Amino acid sequence: MSAALILDACLVLLVLAVAVWTIAARETFPAIAGFVSYGLLLAIVWVRLSSVDVALTEAAIGGGATGVLLLGAAARLTDRAGRRPAGIGLRIMAGALCLAITAALAFVILTLPDPAPTLAPQAVAGLPATGVGNPITAVLVAYRGIDTLLEKIVLLLAVIGVWCLTPDDSWGALPAPWGTARQDDAIVLLARLLAPVGVVVGVYIVWVGADDPGGAFQGGTILAAMWLLVMMAGLIAPLPATSRRLRRVLVAGPALFLAVAFAGFAMSGDFLSYPPAYAKWLIKLIEAALTLSIAAMVGVLVIGPAVRKR
Amino acid sequence: MSLLRDLFTVLMVSAGGFCFLAGTAGLLRFPDALTRLHALTKADNLGLGLIVLGLIAQAPGPLGALKLVAVWLLAQLAGATATQVLARAVRAEGRDSP
Amino acid sequence: MGEFLTGSACFVLAMVALGLVRILRGPADADRIMAPQLLGTGGIAVLLLLAAATGAPAVVDVALSLALLAAFASVAFVLAKGSPAPGKADEP
Amino acid sequence: MSVFWSRAGCFLGLWIILDGLDVGGFVLGCATALTASRVSLRLLPGQGWRPRPIALALFGLRFLRQSVIAGADIAWRALSPGMPLRPGFVLYPTRLPEGHPRSVFRMLASLLPGSLPAGPEAQGRVPVHLLDTARPALAELADEEARFSHIFGVSQADTRASHG
Numbered sequence: 053m054s055a056a057l058i059l060d061a062c063l064v065l066l067v068l069a070v071a072v073w074t075i076a077a078r079e080t081f082p083a084i085a086g087f088v089s090y091g092l093l094l095a096i097v098w099v100r101l102s103s104v105d106v107a108l109t110e111a112a113i114g115g116g117a118t119g120v121l122l123l124g125a126a127a128r129l130t131d132r133a134g135r136r137p138a139g140i141g142l143r144i145m146a147g148a149l150c151l152a153i154t155a156a157l158a159f160v161i162l163t164l165p166d167p168a169p170t171l172a173p174q175a176v177a178g179l180p181a182t183g184v185g186n187p188i189t190a191v192l193v194a195y196r197g198i199d200t201l202l203e204k205i206v207l208l209l210a211v212i213g214v215w216c217l218t219p220d221d222s223w224g225a226l227p228a229p230w231g232t233a234r235q236d237d238a239i240v241l242l243a244r245l246l247a248p249v250g251v252v253v254g255v256y257i258v259w260v261g262a263d264d265p266g267g268a269f270q271g272g273t274i275l276a277a278m279w280l281l282v283m284m285a286g287l288i289a290p291l292p293a294t295s296r297r298l299r300r301v302l303v304a305g306p307a308l309f310l311a312v313a314f315a316g317f318a319m320s321g322d323f324l325s326y327p328p329a330y331a332k333w334l335i336k337l338i339e340a341a342l343t344l345s346i347a348a349m350v351g352v353l354v355i356g357p358a359v360r361k362r
Numbered sequence: 363m364s365l366l367r368d369l370f371t372v373l374m375v376s377a378g379g380f381c382f383l384a385g386t387a388g389l390l391r392f393p394d395a396l397t398r399l400h401a402l403t404k405a406d407n408l409g410l411g412l413i414v415l416g417l418i419a420q421a422p423g424p425l426g427a428l429k430l431v432a433v434w435l436l437a438q439l440a441g442a443t444a445t446q447v448l449a450r451a452v453r454a455e456g457r458d459s460p
Numbered sequence: 461m462g463e464f465l466t467g468s469a470c471f472v473l474a475m476v477a478l479g480l481v482r483i484l485r486g487p488a489d490a491d492r493i494m495a496p497q498l499l500g501t502g503g504i505a506v507l508l509l510l511a512a513a514t515g516a517p518a519v520v521d522v523a524l525s526l527a528l529l530a531a532f533a534s535v536a537f538v539l540a541k542g543s544p545a546p547g548k549a550d551e552p
Numbered sequence: 553m554s555v556f557w558s559r560a561g562c563f564l565g566l567w568i569i570l571d572g573l574d575v576g577g578f579v580l581g582c583a584t585a586l587t588a589s590r591v592s593l594r595l596l597p598g599q600g601w602r603p604r605p606i607a608l609a610l611f612g613l614r615f616l617r618q619s620v621i622a623g624a625d626i627a628w629r630a631l632s633p634g635m636p637l638r639p640g641f642v643l644y645p646t647r648l649p650e651g652h653p654r655s656v657f658r659m660l661a662s663l664l665p666g667s668l669p670a671g672p673e674a675q676g677r678v679p680v681h682l683l684d685t686a687r688p689a690l691a692e693l694a695d696e697e698a699r700f701s702h703i704f705g706v707s708q709a710d711t712r713a714s715h716g
Contacts, residue, residue, distance in 0.1 A: 055466040062470055068478045073484060081541075085492040086484060088533055092499040095522060096473075096506055104518045111522050115529035119496070123540035237448060239535050242443040247710040248592035249436070252563050253528050256570045257521065260575060265518040266507070274525060277532055284539060287595060324694040368461055375468045375509070375620045377645060382475040382502065382543045383625030389498075391630060395490040396681050397639050400668055401626050402479070402494055406501040407663070408623025409472075413505050417512045418463070428569045429520055430508065433527045437504055440530035444497045447531075449662075449670030451538040452490040523571075 059265025060100055079127040088119045104265035105188045108257065112270045116277030120284075120352050128356070184264030192267065193335045197324045201313065203307045204342065207349045211302060215293045218357040224294040225358040231336050243285035250278035258343045262332075266338045268305075272346030279351045290355050298348060305345030309338050367419045374416025381409030395452045403445040410437055465513035469506045476502035492539040500530035555598035559591035596652075607703045614699070615660065624667040629683065640685040641670075641676040644693050648701060650676075657700050661693060 070093060074086030091114025098107035123282035138146075163210045175195065182194045191273050192200045218225075261267030283290050291298040312334055313324040320327045388401025414434040421427040476498060483495050504523045511519035567581035629636055648654045656676065658669045668685040673679070682689050 055463050055470060059466055059470040059473065062477065064472055066473070066480075069477075070480070070484075081489050082484065082486065082492055085489075085495045085537070089480060089484070089495045089499050089552050092496070092503050092526070095526065096503060096510075099507060099510055099519050099522060104522060107519075107522045108525060111525040112529070115496075115500070115526055119533040120536040121534055127540065170497070231469065236447055236538070237655045238443050238446040238450075238659065241541075241652070241659065242439070242531055242535070244592075244596040245439065246436075246531075247595055248559075248563065248588040249536075249566065250528055251588040251591055252566050252584055253570070254522060255580070255587075256567065257525065259580055260521065260571065266521065271527070275526065277529055281532060282595065284535060371461070372464060375465065378505070379468050379475075379686065381623055381627060382472050382505070383631045383649050386475040386479045386482075388469065388626055388630035389482050391635060392637065395488065395494075395504050396640070396668070398482075398639060399494060400666070400681075401630055402498055402681055403501075404619075404622045404628070404663070404665075405626040406498070408619060410501050410505050411623075413468075413472075413508060417508055420512050422517070425569055425572055426517065426520075428706070429524070431522065432566065432569055433504065433508065433524050434672075436527035437501060437522070437530055438663070440527065440534075441497070441502060444500075444534035445662045446532045446658060446669055447538045448493060448497065448534055449668050451493060451541055452583060453670055453679075455488060455490045455541065 059103060061099060062095055063093070069098060080129070084119065084122045084126060085167050087122065088114065091118055105186075105261075105267065105270075108265055108267075108270040109273070112257075112273040112277070116280070117271060117354050120280060120310040124354065124356055172197070181328055181331065182326070182335065183328075184335055186261060186265065188265070189261050189335070189339075193338060194326065194331070197309075197313070199304065201309050203279070204309065204345065205295075207346070207353075208302065208306060211349055211352050214357055216357075218293065219359070222358040224292050226292050227290045227355045227358045240285045240287065243282045243287055247278045247282050250274055250281075250285070254278065254343075254347075258339060261339065268342040269346055273350055274300055275343065275347035276350035279347060280354055283355070292358065298352070301344050301348045302332055302352070303340035304344070305338075308341040312338060371416040371419045374419075377393065378409045378412035378416065378420050381412060385409065386402060399445065399448055399452065402450050403441050407438065407441045462513045462515075464511050469509035471512065472505050476506070489541065493509065493534065493541065496533035496537065497530070500526060500533070504530070506544055556589055556593055560585045560593050563592075565587040566612075579652070582642045605702060611699065611703045618665060619663050622663060625665045625683075637683055640682055642680050642682060642685070642689055644669075644676050644680045644690060645696065646673075648697060653701070653704065656704075657697060661696065661702065664692070664696065667693065 067090065070086055070090045074083050074090055077083040077086055091110060095107045095111040095114060098104070098110055172187070175191055178195065179187060179190055180187065182190045183193075184190050254271045257266040257272075257274060258268055258271030259266070261271070282288050312326075315325055316325040319325075382405070385401050385405030387399050388405060391400055392398045404437060414430050418427045418430055421430060479498050479502075480495060483491050483498060486492055504526050507519055507523040507526065511517065511523065553573070563585035564581055565586055567577075571577045571581060646654060648657055661667060661669050662681070666687055667689050668681045669678050670681045680689065680693070
């Protein structure tokens with residue numbers, strides 16, 4: 053037991069140190085390097101907390117989308133807002149707000165009764181009715197399906213929000229988040245070799261999510277990362293916001309989820325209720341459609357809107 | 363047989379740990395970014411390889427062992443690409459800044 | 461065996477931590493862009509050791525995802541350093 | 553067409569390694585392998601490379617040995633008190649045709665002991681960063697390149713001639 057304890061202590065110290073370092077970094081690029089490192093370390097933390105599902109999400113998001121998203125945001129920020137530092141009043145306010153949130157979180161966690169209240173036994177007890185073996189997938193798609201459904205619709209709204217930032221004269225133009233002038237052939241070779249492998253791994257992570265850690269979000273993010281890699285290598289162009297094909301994929305998952313939810317009235321008498329005989333297959337079908345939509349959503353969110361043409 | 367297998371794992375994982383030690387020593391001691399990049403990629407890659415080799419002996423079955431090999435191959439591909447890309451970036455930055 | 465493997469994971473993590481301190485300190489960004497590469501390789505090693513130590517095969521899938529994306533962050537960092545920022549042509 | 557099926561077979565093999573032999577999973581695995589093969593063929597059309605299987609396996613073994621030597625070499629330099637380093641660049645004139653053969657070779661060369669291809673090449677010369685400029689690095693790289701082109705059936709041409 054002692055080795056595990058030392059490992060956890062090291063991990064906690066390291067995560068805290070990197071977090072403080074990231075906040076203290078004065079420039080954007082080092083802060084992003086720190087934040088990406090922080091995300092990768094969190095994947096190990098979640099494994100130590102026996103939350104392998106969350107660890108997979110963190111590895112997929114932290115290793116893939118986060119870095120590109122933040123770097124893109126930083127590039128746009130320095131352009132639009134200039135390098136004017138925030139005033140002292142704003143800094144004190146931001147610091148106070150962060151402190152208050154931290155204190156509130158700490159208070160809630162420290163005052164939890166021991167043992168903490170849990171619905172885990174009920175979640176496991178209901179598994180046979182859903183036909184899946186991973187309680188987390190059951191919670192996401194069956195017990196609390198309404199949350200997941202709304203979450204995906206929120207993601208769709210985020211995509212629309214990003215598209216709304218397109219300048220009027222660039223509507224329908226290709227977003228060009230990465231300079232294509234200087235291409236490194238090592239990146240191109242990596243994209244050519246890795247993307248098909250990533251397709252297999254991404255689908256596997258979704259498939260295995262029915263009974264073991266994994267699922268649509270994790271797999272979808274991996275597929276999105278592969279799509280982004282191929283675009284970064286300049287092998288395919290990003291799709292414009294006006295692309296009908298892209299829009300269809302974006303909507304497919306939430307639309308199917310919603311259709312099944314309404315069909316629940318006819319099949320078993322309630323919104324979002326699955327008939328037990330088909331529950332397993334309906335859940336897998338929804339997961340499959342959601343995977344494609346999530347991959348498209350994450351990809352579109354990372355690429356960002358088309359910028360003004362020269 | 364089990365003892366021999368465990369001994370193999372202990373040896374290989376220890377050797378892998380030693381490579382990570384050497385890689386970190388290189389990171390701390392080497393004089394510039396390019397030499398540090400050598401230390402980072404080559405020593406750590408070998409360390410991961412040795413650890414995978416040691417863990418293959420503990421894998422639950424042939425498919426489990428092959429999965430470990432798949433992880434190692436992906437890491438090699440990533441390492442070989444990242445090394446070149448990073449080296450190019452380090453040189454470009456060195457040239458730009460005085 | 462589990463104790464030894466967890467101990468080894470701890471050792472590799474400590475080495476990664478030391479290296480990370482050196483890399484993040486910089487002073488140039490040339491060092492910092494190595495952070496994802498260091499954490500990728502080291503993180504995969506730690507996760508595989510933990511998977512074997514605790515007998516949790518699903519943890520290998522986390523290592524697999526990390527290995528698949530290990531070069532992705534490096535590529536993103538290098539492209540961000542090397543390419544002109546989007547919209548830069550806007551400025552007079 | 554045969555390129556398509558052999559790649560699909562490889563991807564199906566990867567699926568089985570990941571998921572095991574499970575009937576429901578196998579059907580999805582076949583579909584995924586076909587999709588992955590289509591993606592692969594679109595990104596990397598068949599090049600007419602015909603690697604020889606046995607030679608390829610030997611090359612793999614040799615490559616493993618080289619990567620062990622590379623790691624040991626770093627470990628020795630990093631841990632010895634005097635830290636013997638003579639870093640510097642050489643320009644390596646490659647004789648491989650431009651495109652994939654050259655990219656793949658550079659990727660392999662980045663794992664060789666003490667050398668690291670760094671920076672854009674100009675007129676077929678790849679800048680290589682060395683940890684120890686006293687080593688006969690150019691000869692070693694040329695040796696590796698000759699083996700590489702033999703095994704993958706890529707002809708080594710004089711780059712100046714191919715440009716002309």
